[in-house]
Amino acid sequence: MNPIRSCLPILLTAVLAACSTPPKPAESTVPEVAVRPTPPVATVRPAAPASTSPAPQAAARPEYLDPNSPLARQRTIFFGYDDFGLGPEDQAIVQLQGAYLARHPEVAVRLEGNADERGSPEYNLALGNKRAEAVQRALRLLGVKDTQVEAISWGEEKPRASGHDEAAWAQNRRVDFVYPAR
Incomplete structure (x- = not known):
């Protein structure tokens, strides 16, 4: 006899048993009690954990x-x-820049000191440097690290305004915060 033919009745029985409906339960002798349906419960799923x-x-x-x-x-x-x-009047700018730098220790800034054209080139370089260092000291008091700040001087070499009057000179006596361009 072929082994597949001998297994065929067993397989047929298993398939038919899997497809059949389960028998109905016997009637209970316990009287039915009216039960109110419970309202569906809303499931609350926890929020996804924040990424670390x-x-x-x-x-x-x-x-x-x-x-x-x-x-x-x-x-x-x-x-x-x-x-x-x-x-x-300068404190607001120093506070704003200092707070940002203190919160972002990975960011560095260059303080560029400038002077107007009056005075010798040597004097103007020294004055621009004193201005940049004054801003650097103020930033340090706000928690900015020395490694974040470079103070340099351009003296009179990088004027913002051209002209030889007080309005132009006032624009050129300054310190600029220069951040990396990325």
């Missing part, structure tokens, strides 16, 4: 590159003639 990995920084645009950001619009501190002290 940092978001990719390459896609995010730094605040200092956004032209609409106050950080990008308020990057210059102006000085009086032959002066390198910070005035009360």
